[in-house]
Amino acid sequence: MYQENCPYCNLHADEEQQIIFENETCYFIQKESEQQILQGSGLIIPKKHKKDVFELSDQEWKDSRELLIAAKELLDRKYSPDGYSVGWNTGRAGGQSIFHAHLHVIPRFKDEPFAGRGIRYLIKQEGNRRN
Template identity: 35%
Template sequence: MDVSPACPFCGISQAPAHDRILHSNEHAFVIRDGYPVTEGHSLIIPHRHVGSFFDLTPAEQEAMFSLLEQAKADLDHSLNPAGYNIGINDGAAAGQTVPHCHLHLIPRYNEPGKDPRGGVRWVVPEKADYWSNA
C-alpha cells in the first residue's frame, strides 16, 4: 500500500486500532475532522496515499461512498442534523491543504439568523449569492 511518512492521514491509517478511526473497510476509513466546521464534521479517507479523488480506483471510490453512508447514518442517529454538506477539495487551487484525498461530511443544523442558501457555492463568495441579483 502506498503511504507517505509525513502525511497525517497515512499515520492514522497505518496505526493498528487507531482510536480516531470510527469506521473502516478494505480501502478507506472515517475519522472526525481535527478542525471541525460543525459538530460531527467527519472525513472519509482512502488508506492508500493518493492526492486526487480522480486518481482513486473505482473500488476505492466505492469504498469511500459506502463509508459516507455509514457515517451519515451514525450522525443521523446521534446528532440528528437538519442537512449535510459533502465535499472534496481536489488540488491546491480548490483549497486542498492535506495532499491526501479526503471527503468531508459536514452536518448542518438549523441556526436562527443564518441563511444557508448557496451551500458549497460560498467557496467563491462573490459568486455564491446568485439569487439576489437574478
C-alpha cells in the same frame, strides 16, 4: 502507497484522530478538536496515499460511498442535523491543504450562523469573479 510525512498515512500519530468506521480500502475518521464548531464533522480517506479524488480506484469510490452512507446513519442518530455539506477539495486553488484525498462530511444545522451557505456559495459571490 505510503507517505512518511502525511497525517492521513499516519493516523495513529495523532492522538486526537479517531477511526470511526473502516472497510477494505477506506476510513471514516473524526478529530476531537474539529468537533468544537460543527459536531460530527469527519473525513473519508483512502487507506493508500492518493493525492486527490481523481486518483481513486473504482473500489475506493465504492468503499467511500459505503462509508458515507454509514457515517450519515450514525450522524443522523447522534446529532439529527438539518442537512449536510459533503465535498472534496482538490488542488491548492480548490482549498486542499493536505494532499491525501479526503472527502469532507459536515453535518449542518439550521441554527448555525452560516446555515444555507453550501458549496455553491463560492460560485455565487460576485467578489470571487476572476479578472
